[in-house]
Amino acid sequence: MKKKWIAILMAGAMTASLLLSGCGSSGGGGAQTAEGSQTGQNQAQESAQDGTGSASQDTGAEEADGEVTNIEYTFWGNQAEIDTIMGTIEAFNSSHTDIQVKGIGIDPSVYLQKLSAYASSGTLPDIVQVAVDYGDEYTKKGMFAPLDEMIEGAGLKELVGENLWQGLSWEGSIYAVPLQASAQLLVGNKTLFEEAGLTFPTGSWTEEEFREAAVKMTDPEKKQYGVIFAGNVVNWARALYGNGETHIYDWDARTMNATGNEALKHIWDLWINDLMLTQKAAPAVLNSKDIGGGFETGKYGMSLIGYWDIAEIHKVVQDSFEWDLIPLPVNEQYGQWRTQMYANALSISATSDKKEAAFEYIRWTLENRDIQTSSVSLPVNKNISEDPAFLEEFAEGAKHYNKQLALDALANSVAWRNTGVIAEINNNVIQTEIERLILKPDSTDLDTVLENMQTEGQKLFDAEK
Amino acid sequence: MNGKKRNEGTEGVLMRKERRYFYLFISPWLAGFFLLTIGPMLYSFYGALCDWDGMSAPHFLGLDNYIRTIGSNQDFRRALVNTLVYAVFSVPTSMIFALFLAFLLNKKHRGAGLFQALFYFPSVAAGTAVYMVWIWLFNAETGVFNYLLSLIGIEGPRWLSSTEWAMPSLIMMNLTFCGQAMLIFLAGLKQVPVTYYEAARIDGASEWKKFVSITLPMISPVVLLNTIMGIISAFQIFNQPFIMTNGGPMKSTYMYGMLVYDTAFYFLRFGEAAAQSWILCILLMALSMTVMKLMNRKTVYEL
Numbered sequence: 001m002k003k004k005w006i007a008i009l010m011a012g013a014m015t016a017s018l019l020l021s022g023c024g025s026s027g028g029g030g031a032q033t034a035e036g037s038q039t040g041q042n043q044a045q046e047s048a049q050d051g052t053g054s055a056s057q058d059t060g061a062e063e064a065d066g067e068v069t070n071i072e073y074t075f076w077g078n079q080a081e082i083d084t085i086m087g088t089i090e091a092f093n094s095s096h097t098d099i100q101v102k103g104i105g106i107d108p109s110v111y112l113q114k115l116s117a118y119a120s121s122g123t124l125p126d127i128v129q130v131a132v133d134y135g136d137e138y139t140k141k142g143m144f145a146p147l148d149e150m151i152e153g154a155g156l157k158e159l160v161g162e163n164l165w166q167g168l169s170w171e172g173s174i175y176a177v178p179l180q181a182s183a184q185l186l187v188g189n190k191t192l193f194e195e196a197g198l199t200f201p202t203g204s205w206t207e208e209e210f211r212e213a214a215v216k217m218t219d220p221e222k223k224q225y226g227v228i229f230a231g232n233v234v235n236w237a238r239a240l241y242g243n244g245e246t247h248i249y250d251w252d253a254r255t256m257n258a259t260g261n262e263a264l265k266h267i268w269d270l271w272i273n274d275l276m277l278t279q280k281a282a283p284a285v286l287n288s289k290d291i292g293g294g295f296e297t298g299k300y301g302m303s304l305i306g307y308w309d310i311a312e313i314h315k316v317v318q319d320s321f322e323w324d325l326i327p328l329p330v331n332e333q334y335g336q337w338r339t340q341m342y343a344n345a346l347s348i349s350a351t352s353d354k355k356e357a358a359f360e361y362i363r364w365t366l367e368n369r370d371i372q373t374s375s376v377s378l379p380v381n382k383n384i385s386e387d388p389a390f391l392e393e394f395a396e397g398a399k400h401y402n403k404q405l406a407l408d409a410l411a412n413s414v415a416w417r418n419t420g421v422i423a424e425i426n427n428n429v430i431q432t433e434i435e436r437l438i439l440k441p442d443s444t445d446l447d448t449v450l451e452n453m454q455t456e457g458q459k460l461f462d463a464e465k
Numbered sequence: 466m467n468g469k470k471r472n473e474g475t476e477g478v479l480m481r482k483e484r485r486y487f488y489l490f491i492s493p494w495l496a497g498f499f500l501l502t503i504g505p506m507l508y509s510f511y512g513a514l515c516d517w518d519g520m521s522a523p524h525f526l527g528l529d530n531y532i533r534t535i536g537s538n539q540d541f542r543r544a545l546v547n548t549l550v551y552a553v554f555s556v557p558t559s560m561i562f563a564l565f566l567a568f569l570l571n572k573k574h575r576g577a578g579l580f581q582a583l584f585y586f587p588s589v590a591a592g593t594a595v596y597m598v599w600i601w602l603f604n605a606e607t608g609v610f611n612y613l614l615s616l617i618g619i620e621g622p623r624w625l626s627s628t629e630w631a632m633p634s635l636i637m638m639n640l641t642f643c644g645q646a647m648l649i650f651l652a653g654l655k656q657v658p659v660t661y662y663e664a665a666r667i668d669g670a671s672e673w674k675k676f677v678s679i680t681l682p683m684i685s686p687v688v689l690l691n692t693i694m695g696i697i698s699a700f701q702i703f704n705q706p707f708i709m710t711n712g713g714p715m716k717s718t719y720m721y722g723m724l725v726y727d728t729a730f731y732f733l734r735f736g737e738a739a740a741q742s743w744i745l746c747i748l749l750m751a752l753s754m755t756v757m758k759l760m761n762r763k764t765v766y767e768l
Contacts, residue, residue, distance in 0.1 A: 014493035112730055119520035137733060141520045286714070290626040292606035423731040428540055428716075435715045439628060463537070 067098060069357040072125035073346075074104040074118070076111040081375070088371050092364055099357045101127075119143050124349040126358045130176050132167045132343045133418040139170040144347040146173040150359045156366060160380045167415030168345050176345035177362045180377035182307030183413035184236065184339035185406060186329075190322035192217045192224070192301040201326050202402070207337075210302075210329040211270065217301030218281040225300050226281040229271055230288045232304040234434045237267050238426075239414045241334040248453070249425065251417055254461040256425075258453040263334045268446055272434070277441050284438050295323070302326060306342070307406055308376045314399035325405040328412075341413035344377065378410055421464045425457045513739035519729065523736060530740035541741065543716055544724040550632060551720065552699035555639045560691055563643040567650035568680075581651070585644035596708045599638045600625065603709075625710050628717045635705055635718055646691045653687030654680070689760045693753050700749055721745055 075085055082105035089103045104125060106114050112134070118124045124143060138144060151157055151174060157165070160178055168176040193200045196216040201209070214226030229236075238248045246263035249256050258264065275282045288294035295303035296316040305313065317323065328337040346365070348358045365371050372379035373393065379385045391403045418426055433449045513530055515523030534541050566584055570577050587595055602609045603624035611621030622630040661679045670678070681688070703722030706712055712719035721741070729738035 008489060010490075116519040116730070116733075138520065141518065143520065285626060287626065289600070290605055290623065292604065419731060420733050423727075427727065427731070431713075432716055435713060439626075439714055463533075 069099050069354050070102060071099065071127060071352075071354050071358050071361065072102050072104060073127035073129075073358075073361065074106060074114075074125040075129035076106050076108040078108070081105075084374060088365065088368075088374070091370075092361060096360075096364075099360055101361055122351065124351065126349055126352040126354050127361060128347045128349060129179075130345050130347050132341055132345070132415050135168060135176055135345065135347065136170045136417060137419040139173075139175040139347075142350055144175045145350045145352070145355060146175060147177060147348065147359070148174050150355075151177065154359070154363050156363065159366065159382055161382065161411050163411065163413060163415075164341065164343055164380055167341050167343060167413075176347040177366060178343040178345045178380040179365055180372065180375045181341055181343035181380050181410055181413075182377040182406070183341050183409040184232065184304060184306050185409050186302060186326040186337075187295055187305050187313070187323055188302050188326040189217075189295070189298065189300065190324065191298075192321075196301070200324070204327055205329055207270070207329045207331045211275065214275055214281040214302065215279050218279065220280065223299060225283055227275065227302040227304075228288060228291075228294060228300040229276075229282055229304055230294065231286050233268075233271050233276075233286070233438070234431050235416075235426075236304060236337075236339060237264065237271065238430065239340070239416065240264075240267050240337050241331065242338055243414045246334060248430065249422070249457065249461075251422055254421075254464065256454045256457040256461065258450045258457065261450070263331075265446060265450060266331075266334075268434070268437075268449075272437055273446060276438060286435060286438065307378065307409075308342075310399055310401060311376060325402045327405055328409060336412065338412050338414050339409055340416045341410065342377070343380070344375075378406060421460050424460050429453055429456045429460070509739040509742060512736050513743050515736045517736035517739070518733045519735040520733075526736065530734075530737045531744070534737060534740050534744065538737075540716070540719065540724055544719050544721045547632070547717070547719055548700055548702065548721040551636065551702060552696055554633075555636045555699050556692065556695040558636060559639055559643045560646060560688070560695060562640050563646035563691070564650050564688075566643070566647045567654055568676075570647070570651055571654045581648070584647055587641040588644035592704050593708060595641060596638075596705060599634075599641070600709055603634055603638075626714055628715050631710050631714060631718045635709065638705065638709070646695065649687055649691055650684065653684035657683040685760075689757065692756060692760065696752060696756065697749055700745060700752075 073089065075082075077085060085105065086103050089101045093100050115124075115128070115138070118128075119138065119141070128144070130138065130144075135144070156177065164178045164181055165174055168174055168178060188200060190200050193213070196213070198213050198216060201213075210227075217226040218224065240246070241263045245257075246261060248258055248261065248264055271282070276284045283291045285291050292299075294300070295305060296313045298317070298321050313323075328339070330336045346362045348355050348362070352358060366381055369379075369381075369384055372381050372384050373390070379390070384390055385407055394400050417423075430453055433444075433452050436444050437446065437449050512523055514525060514527060516526045516529075517523035570581055570584075601607075605611060605621065605623040605626060608621075608624070610624070614621040624630050624634045657680060661683070662675055665675045665679060701722055702720050703726065706718045706720050707723055707726070710718045712723050725738045725741045725745075728741060729735050
């Protein structure tokens with residue numbers, strides 16, 4: 001009899017542990033006091049390390065008397081970013097007695113999967129961090145609430161650039177408020193410019209001047225190239241001259257625009273046929289790792305980078321060579337090069353019953369200078385970004401660069417998409433065709449590549465209808 | 466008579482009691498199996514018949530996902546062929562290498578235990594870390610392999626960024642993870658009675674003859690097991706190409722697992738991804754049964 005009960009207890013314990021192990025470590029209910037914030041951060045670190053990828057922290061008071069509105073906010077980030085955002089949440093909670101925010105930090109590699117899980121189970125947190133390239137897909141499904149009225153009512157419309165609002169809109173309705181943003185940039189190695197007898201560009205310059213500089217800074221003996229594009233040769237070109245007539249597709253109309261697109265043909269002709277394959281002024285690779293590294297190696301006169309790469313490049317380059325941002329070249333016919341915008345934005349769940357409280361947090365982050373300037377991206381609040389003092393603000397030990405050029409690139413940046421059928425066209429059609437042109441130039445040509453993109457891309461659009 | 470009936474009765478009670486304990490102890494596994502394996506499998510079976518974006522409720526479509534995958538998805542064919550090529554080359558090479566290592570480690574010498582651990586270590590090390598090391602080894606400009614080749618006057622290929630060499634690179638890298646198969650082979654080798662080898666030695670058999678006529682037949686069940694496990698593992702490959710090549714260049718290493726992942730999480734077609742998973746499941750079942758049927762003729766289970 002005793003043995004029977006021991007056996008039953010053991011079986012029960014094993015079953016319970018099996019079931020509980022599936023619950024994971026994402027934040028459940030319950031409150032933590034401010035002292036618990038360190039525990040919350042440790043929890044974030046452990047779960048980030050063990051790959052469950054989520055951590056939560058409720059840094060505020062319990063909803064004891066019904067006057068406090070508790071809202072949940074999910075965001076992505078590595079450990080340092082999670083810590084930074086948890087810090088801002090704590091600052092908000094300390095300064096607001098009527099609204100308390102509970103942050104749920106999720107590892108970037110699993111963020112989209114978690115978002116899908118939230119959406120399918122109907123448990124989307126009140127505030128959801130989204131990005132330009134996929135926010136529309138969720139908005140299309142009715143996951144996020146339109147924010148136009150709240151934005152207008154709070155007077156936020158004029159605070160942020162129009163291109164950012166457009167990038168975060170779906171069918172004319174804004175679904176997210178940008179928190180920080182950045183764009184892709186052109187950087188130049190001042191030492192190589194000098195060695196080639198070239199003036200380092202700081203003002204406007206043309207595409208032809210860019211091409212000449214790339215060719216002059218190329219030295220095959222030293223394995224030195226004038227410019228490196230790597231994967232950007234595919235992504236940038238799609239909307240280099242804007243999201244209008246020269247864009248490779250019209251995602252609203254679900255039509256491809258590869259053939260007959262002279263701007264698109266021109267830029268790939270310049271970058272690939274001319275600079276990569278003929279002049280050998282750019283390495284014919286799609287990943288800088290394939291050629292031993294990127295701009296930081298000092299082998300390239302110019303490079304296309306993300307704004308977020310500046311800190312990493314500075315860490316590696318240190319004093320080995322002088323470098324800075326370069327203005328994006330101007331084509332006389334099509335205008336200045338425009339790069340993709342990368343905006344971290346906050347949406348409000350359509351099913352949230354605390355939209356006003358959620359928007360209050362969003363408005364606070366947009367207006368708070370410390371938060372706007374605390375990340376690896378640029379502030380979207382024009383009161384801050386257009387402040388002359390901001391241009392000279394650099395963290396201690398950080399690289400001093402021409403910040404105005406970064407702000408200009410952001411102001412001129414374009415929205416992009418990379419989910420659903422657009423992702424399929426980007427990855428399976430455009431990427432593959434450009435890879436073929438670069439790696440097997442004898443087997444194809446640019447006209448054939450563009451025709452294939454047109455045909456195969458349109459097939460995918462049509463299949464979706 | 467009464468004594469016999471009493472004995473049979475007692476035995477029946479004991480058997481029932483044992484059966485109860487049996488089910489009690491396997492109940493945790495059964496609960497996990499039904500909740501975490503069968504349940505999701507059944508849901509994915511239903512999802513494969515639906516238009517499902519992973520966010521909203523699935524809408525029944527019938528066999529459209531299967532028809533679209535097999536009929537018009539070019540990447541399906543490409544991924545399947547790539548995975549088949551990978552399996553055809555990686556399974557035999559890793560099996561031969563694992564058997565070779567097991568054969569060497571089966572000899573009694575000092576350090577055998579240490580070498581066993583060393584060869585098994587990559588199988589338990591964090592996969593991503595191992596893949597990053599291999600990326601560095603394969604680097605066309607700064608990698609160790611091309612450096613060693615340059616010492617003998619050979620210009621190494623671009624390995625992971627070459628359409629011709631990317632797949633062979635992944636197959637070579639797979640040899641790192643033969644530790645598990647090696648241990649299973651080693652266990653099989655240790656079970657071969659020494660008397661057979663002694664008898665063969667007395668009869669003047671060569672080492673090769675002993676290997677072919679004694680070792681291989683005696684370890685054939687283990688070979689069958691490793692073959693089936695190797696095929697299943699090869700068809701489910703995802704991490705290596707995802708991290709090392711991202712399916713490129715030009716989709717030359719785009720594997721079936723990546724197709725399912727992209728279809729679900731990038732293209733937001735969970736129903737089609739579920740259909741692709743079921744197609745793989747059916748293919749693997751058919752393949753495993755075929756391999757078992759073919760190899761069972763040669764497999765010696767007992768003498």
